[in-house]
Amino acid sequence: MHFEFEIEAGDFSNAGYASSQIKKILKQLNLPNNVVKKAVVALFEAEVNVIGHSFGGTVAIDIENEQLHILVSDTGPGIEDVDLAMSEGYSTATKEIQEMGFGAGMGLPNIKKNTDYLNIRSQAGDHTEIEMLIHFDQNTEESSDQDPDQQSTEGRQS
C-alpha cells in the first residue's frame, strides 16, 4: 500500500496537512494507536522541517510486512552536518518557524525517538532524504510519560 503527498516550501499555514491526511489513512487501516501516534509525530516534525528549511518536497508512505516505511525527500539545500543537526538543541530555525512553536532543535531527535530505524542522507547544496521505519510488533501499547521524581501533591485542596 503506497501513499504520497507533496509538501510546499514556506507554506506555514498548511503545516501538518500531509501528516493529518496520513493520520486519517492509518486510523482507517486500524493500525495500533501507538504506531499511528509515533508515525504522525515523526512525520509532522519532518513536514515542518521541509516547509521551514527546504525548497519543498514529498512524503511517501509504504505499509508492508507489518511495518511503516516513510520517506521524506526534499530538493535542497541539504544539511551541512547531519551529526550536528541530530544534537538536541541545535537549530537553524528562522523566526517564522519559532513563531509556530518549533525550532528548538528537538525535531530530528524526536523523529529518532519515535522510529525504529532512521537514516538521514544529505549533502550540503543538494537534496535531503529522511528514511524511517516503524515496526508494528516492536511497539507495545505503552502511552504514558515517565515521572522521574514523583512530584509531591502536598498543598492541594481536596
Next chain:
Amino acid sequence: MEVKDICKIVDAQLHTPSHEKECTIEKAFSSDLMSDVLTLLTDNLLLITGLNNIQTVRTAEMGDICHILFVRGKQPSEKMIELAEEQQIVLMSTSYSMFKASGLLWAAGLSPVY
C-alpha cells in the same frame, strides 16, 4: 476533572461547545514550545499554552491531545476553531496567566506529566 470544572476553576470561555464531551482529564502540560509538546506520550491531557496559532491545534491533533486552554486572554481564530471541531479537540481560553492557571488547576487536582 471535566471540561466544565476547568472552565469554572480558571474562569475560562469554551470555544467548541459542540465537542464538550464527558471525559476525565487527569494531567496537564504547560508550554508554548510545540516541539516539547510533541515529545509527550501521555494521551488525553490538557495543554495549557499562550501560543495562539493553527499549529497549536495541529500539534494537539498529532499528539492525541483533546483539550487546549489558551492563557492571557488569547482567543482562537475561526480557522483554529474549525480545525479543532473537525478533530474533536476542546478549546478554552482564560484571561489568567499560564502560571496562575497552571497553579489553580494543579491545586484542584490535575497532575503534571513530569
